[in-house]
Structure formats: structure tokens, C-alpha cells
Amino acid sequence: MSGRILIIDSVATNRIILKVKLLSAQYEVTAVSNQLQAQAEMDHDRPDLIIVDLADRSEDRHAFCAALRDDLQTSDIAILGTGTANTAKARLAALDVGIKDVLPHPIDDAFLLARVRSLLRIKNVNSEIWVRDTAGRALGFEDEKRTFAHAAHVHLLTASTAVVPQIIRDTADSYSPNAQILPLDRHVPLGDPLASPDLYVIDTTGVRDPQDALFRLSADLRSRTATRLATQLVIVPDGATEVAAAALDLGADDVVMASVCKAEVGHRCEMLLQQKRKLDKFHTTVKDGLKAAVTDPLTGLYNRRYADPYLKALAEKTQQAGQEFAIMMIDIDHFKAVNDTHGHATGDAILRTLAARLRKNLRGIDLIARVGGEEFLVALPQSSRDMAELTADRLRKVVNGTPFDLRSDQAPLNITVSIGVAVGGAETVDQFNTDAVCLLADGALYAAKSAGRNQVSFAASAA
Amino acid sequence: MSGRILIIDSVATNRIILKVKLLSAQYEVTAVSNQLQAQAEMDHDRPDLIIVDLADRSEDRHAFCAALRDDLQTSDIAILGTGTANTAKARLAALDVGIKDVLPHPIDDAFLLARVRSLLRIKNVNSEIWVRDTAGRALGFEDEKRTFAHAAHVHLLTASTAVVPQIIRDTADSYSPNAQILPLDRHVPLGDPLASPDLYVIDTTGVRDPQDALFRLSADLRSRTATRLATQLVIVPDGATEVAAAALDLGADDVVMASVCKAEVGHRCEMLLQQKRKLDKFHTTVKDGLKAAVTDPLTGLYNRRYADPYLKALAEKTQQAGQEFAIMMIDIDHFKAVNDTHGHATGDAILRTLAARLRKNLRGIDLIARVGGEEFLVALPQSSRDMAELTADRLRKVVNGTPFDLRSDQAPLNITVSIGVAVGGAETVDQFNTDAVCLLADGALYAAKSAGRNQVSFAASAA
Incomplete structure (x- = not known):
């Protein structure tokens, strides 16, 4: 029932503190001090999530993470980084090798646990796709081009459409003409051909009570046919870890602070769109597969x-x-x-x-x-x-x-x-x-x- | 994009007030004064949700709702009742004909909208099953017995397992021996064979901050493999409509006040278990269907x-x-x-x-x-x-x-x-x-x- 978490950290104190936090949240936790031990542990029992310290320079953590991501056997394991400098460069370098997020020391407990819950939730959905891959691959294979063809539709929600933050304008530009900026509290476009977005970028800076706004919004998005399967990236005010944690717990797929660089937001958007395409493809595969199962391929009649x-x-x-x-x-x-x-x-x-x-x-x-x-x-x-x-x-x-x-x-x-x-x-x-x-x-x-x-x-x- | 809502109410003022509330939440709303008009409206454009006043005695609302539930063409339309006396008897009578909940006048806005969001969310999932039914029916047909065979597993979570409320004990009894009562804050059973429940009954009476507890709990349940597909019934303290609304928005499938009678809780539990079985069956059908699509039935080899x-x-x-x-x-x-x-x-x-x-x-x-x-x-x-x-x-x-x-x-x-x-x-x-x-x-x-x-x-x- 518990998620399985593997901690890789060369500093014993860090390992122990992190392990205790996660154990008390009822996860199965193993902690090791280096990559060799980590590999042995993974061969024995595959974790759902890895938390790896990026501070240790004696081993190449980035290469280790990239290898995990590129191996089909381990590519669905979510990875969190800790201990690195919280600079744009360090963060981008981590994202580049497939690390989902970097948590600077001291680690905020509430945010850590919310991030863990969120990554495990997303991994569960991905695993569902994975399990069906054996059959699904055969059925969906030829369709890959079709489902990847449509341009990503992005809706950007912000408190005031009069004064739109730079990061929102930049992101909208990069998905133009399939992006539109909408007010957070009136996010349903009227009779819009772009009404079914793949990604919401939700800017909570400038919102009086961001948690409350997110609460209503996420329930609403999940309840509407056209929006319930869209992925969500939430932008929170700098330092608002509590809002960030809440956003993840409310079902956001990813979250960033407002001051991060444009490249990081772009990277995270692309990751979410990739996730969305995978999901779309899975849904198509299931539909086609069910049809194929009851149809005679030669005549198109039922079998x-x-x-x-x-x-x-x-x-x-x-x-x-x-x-x-x-x-x-x-x-x-x-x-x-x-x-x-x-x-x-x-x-x-x-x-x-x-x-x-x-x-x-x-x-x-x-x-x-x-x-x-x-x-x-x-x-x-x-x-x-x-x-x-x-x-x-x-x-x-x-x-x-x-x-x-x-x-x-x-x-x-x-x-x-x-x-x-x-x-x-x-x-x-x-x-x-x-x-x-x-x-x-x-x-x-x-x-x-x-x-x-x-x-x-x-x-x-x-x- | 909007959900389509049909209001049936013989009192013009009620109709208008309700319509304005729902319009401002960006739904498509139509209001009619009697069942004949409702039928004409439904023939023209099928609603996702119907809100019907139960106070009017000139027409048999219960028979109308039962007929909608029993007709395959309309059985997936969610129905809410209003205007009836808030007695155990009236509520049970409404549940019996397939009405999901009864909202007494004056209607609490926040709860109404949360209930609407929740019902639309559940309907979306059901519609997904429905769309695939044409093919899925053929594949899942024979399996009906198998997926309905296992006894329902129910986990009941409560603030204190020392003083368990009567309603929790009664409900646990009725699902014995496949029910277990667990503390709300330590809800993960250790190495338990019954670890994957079909239904959570979550009692928030006696919890200091019920909204906060539900917030953490629902994020946690959705993140764990064994619990994420379980249905949830939340019991809130009498009069705590705000908590009830929050519970629905957090993903609970149903919610009741603590003082309702045992029969009502039982009825709601059964409805949720039925919903869960349908979902389980759908998942099995999809899995079997994909397998069938790529397998030669005579030899069992791939095709x-x-x-x-x-x-x-x-x-x-x-x-x-x-x-x-x-x-x-x-x-x-x-x-x-x-x-x-x-x-x-x-x-x-x-x-x-x-x-x-x-x-x-x-x-x-x-x-x-x-x-x-x-x-x-x-x-x-x-x-x-x-x-x-x-x-x-x-x-x-x-x-x-x-x-x-x-x-x-x-x-x-x-x-x-x-x-x-x-x-x-x-x-x-x-x-x-x-x-x-x-x-x-x-x-x-x-x-x-x-x-x-x-x-x-x-x-x-x-x-």
C-alpha cells in the first residue's frame, strides 16, 4: 500500500532526517549513501520515487539520473533532487536530466510531502499506461504520428488580464497562436474553438487568497468535460511554499515560484505537454483497441x-x-x-x-x-x-x-x-x-x- | 465546455434564483416549470444534471426521476432534489428513486456548487465508460459475475478509535468481516490483506480542523496505488455545510451529515459500491479487450x-x-x-x-x-x-x-x-x-x- 522511496545521500544526518520524515508519513523508505548501493537496492526492489542529493561531487549524480530516465525499465521512477544551490542554472541542469524538482536545504516538510504525494499520484497514472503497453503498443503504434500532430493548446489564467506578468506573456507567446490568457475567476471561454486546452498555466501571484482560489478552480476544472484531462502548472508567489504544497495536493501536476527564469517555465510546460500527449495516446489506444477486438479487419464488420x-x-x-x-x-x-x-x-x-x-x-x-x-x-x-x-x-x-x-x-x-x-x-x-x-x-x-x-x-x- | 443543467421547478422565483446562481458559475442552464416541458427540453438537448423541486404535489416527481434512472438513455443524468422537508423519510424516498441528494431551502450556494461540480465530475467518468460500452459490452459481458463476486471491502476512518460513533460501528458491522475501523491520521494498515478497500467512510466529527484533515487525507489516498480508486463517503458534523462542500471539492464521492439515519448511510454506501464495481468492471474490460485485440482466440498466441x-x-x-x-x-x-x-x-x-x-x-x-x-x-x-x-x-x-x-x-x-x-x-x-x-x-x-x-x-x- 505504501509508496516505496529510495534516498541517496552521502551525508548520514541528511539521510536519517529525511528517512524519519517519510517513515512517519507511512512510506516504505530505504536510504543508501552512494550510487552503487542504490543500484543494488534497485535491482532488489524497484522504488516508486528516488530522492537524491546533488551536493556530493564524488559521484556524477546527473549522469546517474539521466541513465535512469533513459532506461525503459526505470524511466517511470520519479526523481527529486536535494542539496544543490537554488540557482536557475542548477535547477535547469537538474530538470535536464529528468529530475522533477529540486528541494533546497533546509527541506520544507509540508512541501516535501505534497511533492511526494503528487509524484506518486502521477506515477500511478503512468504505470497504468505502462502495464497496458504490451498490448497497447501493438495497437497504438501506427497512430503515434496522428496523436502527436496537433499543436499544444495552452490556457494561461491570471488574476488580472489588465496587468499580465511578464512570464505569462512570454509563455503565451511561445505557444501562440494556440495560447490564450484568461482571467482566473472567469476561466471558461465562451463558445471558443480552443476550449479544450492541454495545459493550464495558473498564475496565483496577485490573487488575494491563492489557496482558496486554487481550491475552487481545481474542483471546477476537474468537473468540466473539456478541461478535466488538461495538465496544470501553478505559479506561486516567491517563498509561498505553503501555497505550492496546497497546489500539488489539489491536483496540480507541477508548481514553480514566480521568479524562476523563462527557460525553466518553458521546460516544465514541455514536460507536462509530453505527459498529456502520452495520456491522450493511451486513451486513443484503449478506444481503438476495444474496437479492434470486436471487429473483423478485412470487412470492418463485427466479429x-x-x-x-x-x-x-x-x-x-x-x-x-x-x-x-x-x-x-x-x-x-x-x-x-x-x-x-x-x-x-x-x-x-x-x-x-x-x-x-x-x-x-x-x-x-x-x-x-x-x-x-x-x-x-x-x-x-x-x-x-x-x-x-x-x-x-x-x-x-x-x-x-x-x-x-x-x-x-x-x-x-x-x-x-x-x-x-x-x-x-x-x-x-x-x-x-x-x-x-x-x-x-x-x-x-x-x-x-x-x-x-x-x-x-x-x-x-x-x- | 460548460455542463448543461436543467431546472424543473413550478415556482418561478425559485427557478430564477437557481438559474442565476448556476449561470454565474458558467454553466448552461435551462429552467422549466413542469415535467412535460422538461421532457421536451430533454428530447431537444440532453442535460448532464437535473435539479428538480420535490415540493410540488401536482406532478409525481418521484416517478419521473425513477423513470429517468431506469431508462438506459437517461440513466447517467445526475439528479438533485430541492424543496422537500428535510426529514429522514423524505430523504430516503428521494434516494430510492435515484436522486443523489436533497438540498433544503434556503439552498446553501457554496454547497450547491460543490455538489454540482462533484456530480459532473462523477458523470464524466461514467460517460467515459458509457462511450466505450458498444465495444466493451461485448467483451465484458461474460465477466459480469466474476467482477461482482468479491465482497465489498470497507475502511472506516474516524478521529478516535477509542470512542467510535454509533453510525460508524453500525456501518462496520454491516460489512463485517470485510470492514475495519482505522484512525483518521494513521489510515494505512500495516501489511494488511484487506489493504485495498472499495469504499472509505470518513468520519470528520470529533476532528479539530476537518477541512485541513480532509485536505491531507484526500491527497494521500489519491497518491497511493492501493487506495486511489476507492470511493469515499464523508460524514460531516451536523450543519457543517462548508466542510461538506470542501469534502466534495476534494474528491469525495458523497457526503452526509452525522445525524442521518443508519438506512441513509447504508443506502449511500451501496450506491458508491455499485459505482466502484462498475469502474472495476470497466478497467477489467479495457484490459481484457486490449488483450483480446492482439490474441488469436483458438491458440492463445499473438495475432x-x-x-x-x-x-x-x-x-x-x-x-x-x-x-x-x-x-x-x-x-x-x-x-x-x-x-x-x-x-x-x-x-x-x-x-x-x-x-x-x-x-x-x-x-x-x-x-x-x-x-x-x-x-x-x-x-x-x-x-x-x-x-x-x-x-x-x-x-x-x-x-x-x-x-x-x-x-x-x-x-x-x-x-x-x-x-x-x-x-x-x-x-x-x-x-x-x-x-x-x-x-x-x-x-x-x-x-x-x-x-x-x-x-x-x-x-x-x-x-
Whole structure:
């Protein structure tokens, strides 16, 4: 349950003080004095967070952190730095090697713990993406370009849009024309095409009660569809560590003091946008993955995995409503011979064309799925035997009525289908068993084939 | 960007006051005086949230709300009640028809807005589930029982575990033995098997500064892996609407005053557990769905959709490391004849058995995928020609060395495979093009078939 934290500090007193603070906040803490020990510890048990002193010059801490960030096995471990001079240069150098923030000595307890909570929270979300990567990578891979294509949209919120601080103006400029500056208390743009930002830069300097303002704002941003997934960088007045801690605890993804240099704000913005893109990509991958799982890639129709539970739900609903439904099994006649004569590419083209013709001639509420090589299943909700017969006949005719003109160097092919139909829900409760109805339709299909193909046959018990 | 809110109130003054409050919080608001108008409004544009007065007796508000909850088209619209007597009975009656909370007149502005934000936030999460339902339903359908099987785990946090309020004890009892009472400030159980709760009931009565305590607690719960997805019900001291509003804004899913009856707390707990189960199920569905999308259901091996991007990533990594890799195409000899003679069921059994034999004889880092009816692709990272030859020969022998004993009523079948191998990354940069290497392996497979089957053939250019 606890987060696992590894402290690397060559000064024993620092190690002990930090360890005690974190232990009392109920984390699992290990402290070591050098990188060799740290590596041994990490091989044994991977930490969620590393706090490393940057003061010790006997080892190259920056190279160590950069290596952790660049190794896929450790790149999701958050790193905090301590002990370095709190200069712009030192801070930028740390950010450059993937360190999330630098805490100067003496460490502010409240801010330390808020930063730890925030980094662990963000890491949890990232880990979720990571776990799914095995499957997700395969699905999202090709889309990388698409999701990275759109320019970052940045909304900058400030107390007064009349006197905008320099850092806000500079940052807005660097994301122009996709950035806009809005008043903190009226942050919802009206009818705006840029309404769904990737990043909020929230300037709390000049706000009377920054904590209270952040409190309302963060609850509001999290509650609105267009803004809830945006990342947030909060700028707090210099020295206002309490506000900074509160901002992190309220869900800000990062926080900086107002006097930091433009480069640091820029760097932090870029890190947050990168995080946002990763999240966006993950959401796309999940959506595409779910779709791919239930779709036949060749024809774009649903597959058996989708059809089976769909039929069960249909039967249940139909039974409740006291209605009938029909199931058709459709099979292409002599498909093997076509494949053998004209090749697989032609066979695939026939399947695609046929699928499109069938789908075009069904209602929106009907289901069509490809359930075998050349076999299709059609489910017609709220359909009597007569309606099913009309539909089956229409489908048969849209196939045999127009030859399949697939290649310019080849004469159009005459294709026919055999169709078996069974009606469920009409007579007995057993007929709400879709497996049974499918079997009946299968039998009818077999009868249609035996009787010479290119025809529709009805299951006997439903006749 | 704004949430859409529909107000139903027969008293014009109430409607106007409420509308102004919500408009100034930047929501889209429509107000109507009766259910008929409400229905027309909803047909036109679906709201995210409905605020309905329960005082008007000329229409049956309860039946109206129950109908909205029971209709799949509207069941995700959150409903708040106003204007009724603030009695246990009236509140329970409202909860019973799916109303989330009842706000007595005069309505507390801060609490109203916090409740609105909270409901919109929860609805956003639910909508995400809903959008994916089309695909997800098919995938998660069969699992419904599994995810609903585990008993709810409830952690109850209170200021003092020495003097536990009655309502906390009662609630703990009703979830016994899967409930435990913990101190609010030491809420992380040590090495506990029940460490991952579904629901927190957080009692803030008896806490000196409840807002501050909730602030730290909620940030902490959201940051820990085991607790971040748990739902939260916060109990606040009677009349402490400010604390209640803060609790909601901090991410609590629901909030009640301390003096409410046991039935109401029980009802709210059940609603939150239902919400949690839905979320759990969604997460499982996503995970299963992603897996299903890249897996061949018959053999359990990866499919082409997984293999293609995997190969690209492999080639890239191999190129960076200056290594070689090998790709094999494996095809079952005379599979069509086996299928025709012994039937499809036997054919499927052969595919399954063969897949298992091949997989058992490959390393963990090797990839095996079923890429066609009887065709398998194997990728061997960090493999020279010699290593690939050894592996290919081993695979061939584990197939032809032991007949396939599939059915007790049938003699074991002798099955053989032909294998084509190509090594990538050895000589030219072109060989990092996995499509090209696959084509070479395909060509080698064809050569193995032509030369009499049951043998391994290497692509010429990699020889």
C-alpha cells in the first residue's frame, strides 16, 4: 500500500532526517549513501520515487539520473533532487536530466510531502499506461504520428488580464497562436474553438487568497468535460511554499515560484505537454483497441466475439418485450472454387464488397457480423417470419443481381449466396436460446445449399 | 465546455434564483416549470444534471426521476432534489428513486456548487465508460459475475478509535468481516490483506480542523496505488455545510451529515459500491479487450496485429544494438487434406497442440504469432544464422517426432511442418526492414515446401 522511496545521500544526518520524515508519513523508505548501493537496492526492489542529493561531487549524480530516465525499465521512477544551490542554472541542469524538482536545504516538510504525494499520484497514472503497453503498443503504434500532430493548446489564467506578468506573456507567446490568457475567476471561454486546452498555466501571484482560489478552480476544472484531462502548472508567489504544497495536493501536476527564469517555465510546460500527449495516446489506444477486438479487419464488420453476447442481450430484451427476432446465416456459394481460380486477393475483395452490399441493405438496428471465412450472421430484432423473408430475399438479390466488378483486367464475377433463416421468440421459451436459434439457422443454410444454392431456406420449426 | 443543467421547478422565483446562481458559475442552464416541458427540453438537448423541486404535489416527481434512472438513455443524468422537508423519510424516498441528494431551502450556494461540480465530475467518468460500452459490452459481458463476486471491502476512518460513533460501528458491522475501523491520521494498515478497500467512510466529527484533515487525507489516498480508486463517503458534523462542500471539492464521492439515519448511510454506501464495481468492471474490460485485440482466440498466441508493430520495434532495437535477429515462417504440411479427412474440429485441435509445442520450445524473449490459417511466425531476437538453424531444427522435430494424439477414438496423426528462415540485421541496412525479412522467410518457406516439405530452408541472401 505504501509508496516505496529510495534516498541517496552521502551525508548520514541528511539521510536519517529525511528517512524519519517519510517513515512517519507511512512510506516504505530505504536510504543508501552512494550510487552503487542504490543500484543494488534497485535491482532488489524497484522504488516508486528516488530522492537524491546533488551536493556530493564524488559521484556524477546527473549522469546517474539521466541513465535512469533513459532506461525503459526505470524511466517511470520519479526523481527529486536535494542539496544543490537554488540557482536557475542548477535547477535547469537538474530538470535536464529528468529530475522533477529540486528541494533546497533546509527541506520544507509540508512541501516535501505534497511533492511526494503528487509524484506518486502521477506515477500511478503512468504505470497504468505502462502495464497496458504490451498490448497497447501493438495497437497504438501506427497512430503515434496522428496523436502527436496537433499543436499544444495552452490556457494561461491570471488574476488580472489588465496587468499580465511578464512570464505569462512570454509563455503565451511561445505557444501562440494556440495560447490564450484568461482571467482566473472567469476561466471558461465562451463558445471558443480552443476550449479544450492541454495545459493550464495558473498564475496565483496577485490573487488575494491563492489557496482558496486554487481550491475552487481545481474542483471546477476537474468537473468540466473539456478541461478535466488538461495538465496544470501553478505559479506561486516567491517563498509561498505553503501555497505550492496546497497546489500539488489539489491536483496540480507541477508548481514553480514566480521568479524562476523563462527557460525553466518553458521546460516544465514541455514536460507536462509530453505527459498529456502520452495520456491522450493511451486513451486513443484503449478506444481503438476495444474496437479492434470486436471487429473483423478485412470487412470492418463485427466479429463473433461481438456477435455472441449481442445475441444474448437481444434475446433477453426481446423476451421481455414479447417480440420476435430472426437470425440469418449467409454463406457464399462455391467460395473455395473462386479462391482457387482467382486467388486470395480476389477472394478478399469479394468478401469486402459483399459485406458492404449486405450492410447497406439492412436497418440500423440489425446486426451483421462475419463469423467464419465466408460466413456472415445477420440478426434482425423485432422481425416476424414475413419480414425476415422479405429481408433475406432482398439480400440474396443484391448479391446475385449485380456481378462483382473487382478488377479492370478481369470480367465481373457472378456471386451468389445461400441463406438459412430461423425466427426466435415466436413460440416457445426455448427459442430465446440464441445458440439454439443459430443452430436452426445453420440447419436451414445447409438445406439451402443442398437444394442447389442461391436460395433462402427457413428452419422447419419456425415455419 | 460548460455542463448543461436543467431546472424543473413550478415556482418561478425559485427557478430564477437557481438559474442565476448556476449561470454565474458558467454553466448552461435551462429552467422549466413542469415535467412535460422538461421532457421536451430533454428530447431537444440532453442535460448532464437535473435539479428538480420535490415540493410540488401536482406532478409525481418521484416517478419521473425513477423513470429517468431506469431508462438506459437517461440513466447517467445526475439528479438533485430541492424543496422537500428535510426529514429522514423524505430523504430516503428521494434516494430510492435515484436522486443523489436533497438540498433544503434556503439552498446553501457554496454547497450547491460543490455538489454540482462533484456530480459532473462523477458523470464524466461514467460517460467515459458509457462511450466505450458498444465495444466493451461485448467483451465484458461474460465477466459480469466474476467482477461482482468479491465482497465489498470497507475502511472506516474516524478521529478516535477509542470512542467510535454509533453510525460508524453500525456501518462496520454491516460489512463485517470485510470492514475495519482505522484512525483518521494513521489510515494505512500495516501489511494488511484487506489493504485495498472499495469504499472509505470518513468520519470528520470529533476532528479539530476537518477541512485541513480532509485536505491531507484526500491527497494521500489519491497518491497511493492501493487506495486511489476507492470511493469515499464523508460524514460531516451536523450543519457543517462548508466542510461538506470542501469534502466534495476534494474528491469525495458523497457526503452526509452525522445525524442521518443508519438506512441513509447504508443506502449511500451501496450506491458508491455499485459505482466502484462498475469502474472495476470497466478497467477489467479495457484490459481484457486490449488483450483480446492482439490474441488469436483458438491458440492463445499473438495475432498479426500484434506481430507487425512488434517486429518493427525489434528491428529498430536490434539496429541500435548492432545485433542480428531471425524470422521464421512455419506452415503445417498438407493441412487442408487433414482438415478434409478428419474434420475442422480435429484441425483446430492440431493447431492448438502445435502452438503449445512450439511455444514451449522457444525462449521467453522470442515471439510466436499465428499469422494465417495454418501459418505461424516466430521472431528470434539476438540470433545468428547458426542459432536460428538450431532452433528451427528443434521446432521441426518437436512436431514430427511425436504423433498428435488428439482423440481416444482415433489413431494419433503424424504432422509435419515446413519452415522458412531469414536472418535480419546481419549485412545490409535493408535487412532491418522487417517486411523485407518476412518476405525472404516466406520465400524460404516456399522453397522448403517445393523441396518436399518437413524441412527447414534458409533465405539465400542471408546464407
